[in-house]
Amino acid sequence: MQNPTSIDAVQEMLAAQNYVCGRALATVTFLALKLGRPLFLEGEAGTGKTEIAKSIAAALGRRLIRLQCYEGLDAASAVYEWNFAEQMVAIRTAEAAGGADRDVLKTELFTEEYLIERPLLQAMRPQAGGAPVLLIDELDRTDEPFEAFLLEALSDFQVTIPELGTIRAPEPPIVILTSNRTREVHDALKRRCLYHWVDYPTFAREIEILHARAPEATETLSREVVAFVQKLRTEDLFKNPGVAETIDWAKCLLALDVISLSPDVIADTLGAILKYQDDIAKIQGAEATRLLEEVRAESVPV
Numbered sequence: 001m002q003n004p005t006s007i008d009a010v011q012e013m014l015a016a017q018n019y020v021c022g023r024a025l026a027t028v029t030f031l032a033l034k035l036g037r038p039l040f041l042e043g044e045a046g047t048g049k050t051e052i053a054k055s056i057a058a059a060l061g062r063r064l065i066r067l068q069c070y071e072g073l074d075a076a077s078a079v080y081e082w083n084f085a086e087q088m089v090a091i092r093t094a095e096a097a098g099g100a101d102r103d104v105l106k107t108e109l110f111t112e113e114y115l116i117e118r119p120l121l122q123a124m125r126p127q128a129g130g131a132p133v134l135l136i137d138e139l140d141r142t143d144e145p146f147e148a149f150l151l152e153a154l155s156d157f158q159v160t161i162p163e164l165g166t167i168r169a170p171e172p173p174i175v176i177l178t179s180n181r182t183r184e185v186h187d188a189l190k191r192r193c194l195y196h197w198v199d200y201p202t203f204a205r206e207i208e209i210l211h212a213r214a215p216e217a218t219e220t221l222s223r224e225v226v227a228f229v230q231k232l233r234t235e236d237l238f239k240n241p242g243v244a245e246t247i248d249w250a251k252c253l254l255a256l257d258v259i260s261l262s263p264d265v266i267a268d269t270l271g272a273i274l275k276y277q278d279d280i281a282k283i284q285g286a287e288a289t290r291l292l293e294e295v296r297a298e299s300v301p302v
Helices: 007-015 023-035 049-060 075-079 084-096 102-109 119-124 144-156 187-191 203-213 219-232 243-255 263-272 277-283 286-298
Strands: 039-043 064-068 080-082 115-117 133-137 158-161 165-168 174-179 194-198
Touching: 007 023, 007 049, 023 039, 023 049, 023 174, 023 194, 039 049, 049 064, 049 133, 049 174, 064 119, 075 080, 075 119, 075 144, 084 102, 119 133, 119 158, 119 165, 144 158, 144 187, 203 219, 203 243, 219 243, 219 286, 243 263, 263 277, 263 286, 277 286
Parallel strands: 039 174, 039 194, 064 133, 133 174
Antiparallel strands: 080 115, 158 165
């Protein structure tokens, strides 16, 4: 599939992948695709930043290459490494055969046959169906030296392997970077990208998302689930539940054949939406009952 030709087409394309996209996000996605610019998505965990990369790849028929960031990630781990075990086997084999010339052996060992490609190098390679979607997920988990390396790699869409030389992408990949903002990402990297803050959705949009991702849920249950989760986000919690938790909770309730929320059901399934014991302890019991009563008092009839 070719890149969408309008903002409306982006929304339709993503909707076909069950990704409900607001116009602001659709606009910046359209511009990133049209201009070939990296897209930097920042926001709370569970708001759909990673999912949009998956949806774009699926919709366009492109390969999704994911670089999951973590503390201590360096350029070598993100680009390539040599297959040391296979190189040692080749050395032992050469020695057993009578000792190959050292210079010849060294040249043979550092060829693509022994190269293990990591995500950034994979994204520079030609792919069937067109340039891949490169997802650099949770960039805020890395440190500044890796950001500096990434800045260079994304500027020229090329990487250098000392033994092989420079490898340039024949067609730049579609790059999507995400951050949960556990720390600030350097301005120099942000300036290379189009930026969008992915916020928690409104009630109406979260209902749309739940209909798309858990269509088996009744309208009544969907509205209660979304209203309760949105009420939780106003509480003083260590970690607010994201949209991903809303979907997970709805699916858990469906698996239990629940048709309407109750304090007992909420207490039994809080682990689907809250991931810290202090938050669970705070909401259990009378607090869950109070929140459910407020949800029902404020609810608009279906």
